Amino acid sequence: MRLLGIDYGKKRVGLALSDDKGLMAFPKAVLPNDNFLMREIRDLVKGHGVTKIVVGESKDFKMNENPIMSKIKAFVVELEQDTGLDVVYEPEILSSHQAMQFPGKYISGQAGPVSGKKDMIDASAAAIILQSYIDRNKK
Numbered sequence: 001m002r003l004l005g006i007d008y009g010k011k012r013v014g015l016a017l018s019d020d021k022g023l024m025a026f027p028k029a030v031l032p033n034d035n036f037l038m039r040e041i042r043d044l045v046k047g048h049g050v051t052k053i054v055v056g057e058s059k060d061f062k063m064n065e066n067p068i069m070s071k072i073k074a075f076v077v078e079l080e081q082d083t084g085l086d087v088v089y090e091p092e093i094l095s096s097h098q099a100m101q102f103p104g105k106y107i108s109g110q111a112g113p114v115s116g117k118k119d120m121i122d123a124s125a126a127a128i129i130l131q132s133y134i135d136r137n138k139k
Contacts (some may be wrong), residue, residue, distance in 0.1 A: 005130025014122030056092030
């Protein structure tokens, strides 16, 4: 059971994949949030045999939705329709802050170093969101 984690942003979307057993999350890639985003996600889902998608739910410390949630919700509807997969939300409070603590300049599945630290943060935040979901749903 392979899972895809997504940290949705206005400019960039961080992606993470789990291992084949769905036990560990790894940063995968950062994609620009543009007209090709859905196609690239669909290709990644098919190419890696993803069975479920986990999207970060953006709320503040009072558990109120952040302004970007309206865009995330629309993205999730499109994602469900386009991939035919179950898409679930996972709270993402402080995931980007946690991701900044991760050392390293490589993203799993890419040939070389990423273009900058900010790219790694987006993919790492997606991995944190996905790992949180995995840990909460262990049986």
